[in-house]
Amino acid sequence: QVQLVESGGGLVQAGGSLRLSCAASGSIFSINAMGWYRQAPGKERELVAAISSGGSTYYADSVKGRFTISRDNAKNTLYLQMNSLKPEDTATYYCAAYPGGSYYGTVADWGQGTQVTVSS
Numbered sequence: 001q002v003q004l005v006e007s008g009g010g011l012v013q014a015g016g017s018l019r020l021s022c023a024a025s026g027s028i029f030s031i032n033a034m035g036w037y038r039q040a041p042g043k044e045r046e047l048v049a050a051i052s053s054g055g056s057t058y059y060a061d062s063v064k065g066r067f068t069i070s071r072d073n074a075k076n077t078l079y080l081q082m083n084s085l086k087p088e089d090t091a092t093y094y095c096a097a098y099p100g101g102s103y104y105g106t107v108a109d110w111g112q113g114t115q116v117t118v119s120s
Helices: none
Strands: 003-007 010-013 018-025 034-039 046-051 057-059 067-072 077-082 091-097 114-119
Touching: 003 091, 018 034, 018 091, 018 114, 034 067, 034 077, 046 067, 046 077, 057 067
Parallel strands: 010 114
Antiparallel strands: 003 018, 018 077, 034 046, 034 091, 046 057, 067 077, 091 114
8 A cells, every 4th residue: 555645736826837746655656657636626536647657648638738747756756747727727636546557447545635726
């Protein structure tokens, strides 16, 4: 089991940027695919971005070109760089770890979430 702790959320104006971080412990970070999900009030949780152990990435159409997912295996940390933020990006963002090296399938572990609020 891996423990995940998100940080970096906050309140920003539309067009601004934030970088979310997810610190992982309790497992071998480098062998797990990782992802970022978000959930807004009244809406379903959605996958925002994911990265496999081999470095391949996935982005939801809504964030493509604006968000970048990356990982630093030496620091056991996952990042989500969010640029050109829009009010519709407002949500609680969750770090997720998959059981294997691919981000296909069911998430094994979740972080506690960090709030991102984008004002217009």
